[in-house]
Structures are given as structure tokens and as C-alpha cells.
């Protein structure tokens with residue numbers, strides 16, 4: 001049974017369709033990148049999958065259940081596009097990550113000890129084991145991004161969905177993220193990751209989906225760097241990168 005299935009998914013903002021008839025199937029344990037130019041509808045598609053924006057047409061199923069009837073949200077880990085984990089509320093990293101345990105706690109299970117262990121394990125998975133008690137607003141932007149990823153991991157999801165987790169983060173965070181993707185895939189979790197640059201993730205991905213103007217224009221082999229693009233020192237210049245230079249070379253190229 002697919003983890004995610006969309007059929008003809010369409011999303012409109014103010015009467016303008018920005019996701020137009022997308023068919024998508026993600027199987028358990030698959031790692032899939034969603035790519036495409038700025039404004040092509042990547043974030044909107046993912047938000048529709050997790051129910052943050054309504055569908056204007058089509059269907060979304062999660063684990064074989066129509067999304068409007070789906071209740072098992074602890075199976076879905078979602079890392080939104082970065083807006084800053086520090087929202088003016090002085091929370092520690094561990095407190096933010098423990099939000100990922102809410103769905104478990106509302107069920108009354110498992111024990112609080114299991115919650116604490118999941119929080120510690122998730123912080124360690126993103127390389128922040130020494131920062132559990134740090135106030136999030138004292139962490140760097142890249143560290144805050146890792147806190148958000150740890151929060152999604154603490155849910156112990158069967159699918160991890162990340163919206164451009166590499167934008168503007170340092171090499172250490174990029175490496176931590178690549179490890180997270182590898183570890184999750186090895187554990188049988190599906191991963192859906194919006195990104196502009198695949199870098200070292202290329203070999204861990206099963207597929208890449210490319211959107212253009214709200215439609216799927218490619219669903220298959222991840223694009224591989226060719227020619228001088230394969231040279232890490234090459235200055236990438238793509239039409240979609242206009243005004244978005246910090247999305248380039250984000251996977252720790254030297």
C-alpha cells in the first residue's frame with residue numbers, strides 16, 4: 001500500500017491553480033526528491049498532502065486512507081520551510097523536539113520515559129545531543145533547522161516530508177541531513193524532500209519528481225550532474241536560482 005498517493009491533485013489560490021492535476025505515488029521506504037523552479041508549486045503540493053491547504057480538485061490518500069478521514073498523523077513527519085524554530089517563546093531544543101511526541105502522548109502511550117528517550121535519540125540523530133537544554137533562540141539558523149528535523153523524527157514517522165531543509169544552512173547541517181535521510185531510508189521510512197540541489201543525496205534517492213507550472217514534467221531517475229556541473233567548484237547558474245543563490249552548492253561541496 002502506498003504511503004502517499006495523489007490523483008489529479010489540484011490546489012488554487014484565489015482562483016489560480018498553482019498545483020494542477022498531480023498524480024503521485026510514494027511507496028514505503030522510497031526516497032523521492034521534489035524539484036522544480038521557484039513558484040512551480042512544490043511547497044503547495046506538499047502542504048496539500050499534509051492537509052495544510054485544501055484541495056480544489058482530485059484526491060490525496062495517506063497509507064491507503066482518504067486524507068480527510070486520516071487520523072494517524074504521528075505516522076507523518078513534516079518539516080516546514082524554515083521560518084525559524086524560535087518564535088519569541090523561550091523554549092529549549094528538547095522542548096521543541098518533544099512537541100513531536102504530542103500525538104503519542106494524546107493516546108496515553110507510550111510512557112513519558114519513552115518520550116524522553118525519543119527526544120534524546122532524535123536530537124542525537126541530527127547531531128545536537130549536547131544542545132538539549134539550549135534555548136532555541138540562542139542556536140544558529142542551521143541548528144534551529146536541525147531542531148525542526150529532530151521534532152519530526154521524534155514522531156517516529158513512517159514518512160518524513162521536508163520542505164527545502166537545505167536552504168541557507170551550513171555544511172555541518174547539510175551533512176547531518178544527508179545522514180538523517182540515509183538512516184530513515186535504511187529503517188524503511190519513506191522520505192519526500194523538496195530541494196533544488198541533490199548533491200550527495202543523489203545516490204540515496206529512488207526518484208525525483210520535477211514540477212513545472214504546477215504539473216509533473218518528470219517522474220523517474222534523479223537528474224545527475226553532467227559535464228562541468230559535476231565539478232563541485234563549478235558555479236551553478238540555473239534559471240530557477242535567480243535571487244535564490246543560497247540554494248546552490250548546499251551539500252557540503254568544498
Ligand SMILES: Nc1ncnc2c1ncn2[C@@H]1O[C@H](COP(=O)(O)OP(=O)(O)OP(=O)(O)O)[C@@H](O)[C@H]1O
Nearest residue numbers: 013014018036037038039040041042043044045164
Ligand atoms: N498563500 C498563498 N497565497 C497565494 N498564492 C500563493 C500562496 N502560497 C504560494 N502561492 C503562489 O503559488 C505558487 C506556487 O508556490 P509554491 O510556494 O508552492 O512554489 P515552490 O515551487 O515551493 O517555490 P519555491 O521554490 O520558491 O519555494 C507561486 O506562484 C506562489 O506565489
